Amino acid sequence: MEFKDLVQARRSVHNFETGFKVDQNTWNELLEYVRFTPSGYNAQPWSFKLIQSDSELQKMYQLCYKQKHILTAGNLVVVIGDVNFGENEAERIVKEWEAFRDFSPSQAEALRASLVKERADWKKREMVIRNCSLAAMTFLYAAEDLGLATCPMMGFRQLDLKRELELEENELPILLIALGKSEEAEAERLPRKSIEDMSA
Template sequence: MGKISEKSLTDVMKERHSVRKYDPNFTISEQEIKDIIKDAASAPSSSNLQPWRFIVIQDQETKKELRTIAYNQEQVETASAVVAVLGDKEMYKSTEKVYQDAYVAGFMDKGSMEQLIANANRTYTNAPEEVRKNIATFDAGLISMQLMLIAKERGYDTVPMAGFDKQKFIERFNVSERYFPILLLPIGKAAAPAHNTTRLPLEDIIIQSV
């Protein structure tokens, strides 16, 4: 199990880099991958519907297959695990469970629960599929960033990958029509340092301050 760092969040953020060379002999337990995902699931989401799902890939032969789907990018095969992040375009189907759980936990009264369920069902069921996919993609980005930071805090490295054949992925992993693949996230131990990068200066990225 990776040792959780005592460094500040700012330090972890600065030390996180996209790593593409991994030690193929290094392993992370399935339980620790689950722990990382569980911690990352505190990420915010639209109406708290949590429209993200994951496929965890650790089997070596499966990773070799995935490498062909990912345009032969070696990190898919050499990382300890690959977490595929999927979006849930029918997130409204989780509405009652989400709000009933919050009610049972004592976070809201019954009237508030019923009102929130009605509002969410009306909003999301009537939204076009493309709108719902955009919402799920945005929310998946929030949890993916948390996954990367939590992994780094535990001493592991990651690289977010949007470059893979999504249709072939759907076919290989029998992804239902409800979900759609967004990115692959290899997690492991770096075998070589990441490339240094620069960032645009602050005056270029703040376009207004009023």
């Protein structure tokens, strides 16, 4: 499908065929698209967790204000960000940049300093949310391209979900994505802003 058609075809689906589970090959294929998402410093501060078991989905359903597509989609993706990627990943990132073309030692030093610079918690969260949101968007288009339906979700109890999934201190659940097979005829869209209204 042409990319423009794919962008126009994607919908946030709320009615899914029940019983469908994404297999490992498809999961890998989806993440293969996500790998090419751009990120600040090329840090790629994201990971993707796939939840499929009924018992875990039930728990997520409770933490997502009982949004029913959590259960019917059969697959729930948690996009997780590392809020401390600057410190945690600095050495990997600097090494990769050093190996890249003509990156000089002074550039490497400046990059390291910028990565490990002290930042307020809100700033770190904001940085990781920007990066992970782009990765999530790649995931949504990847799913569409593979004939799968998605619904991105921010309606969940973030801290409770973090606790339930036993995430590390530095890990923040950024977005959930219900993933499965659509049971909807092509839905009407909610209105979109006009180009004039979008132009700043």
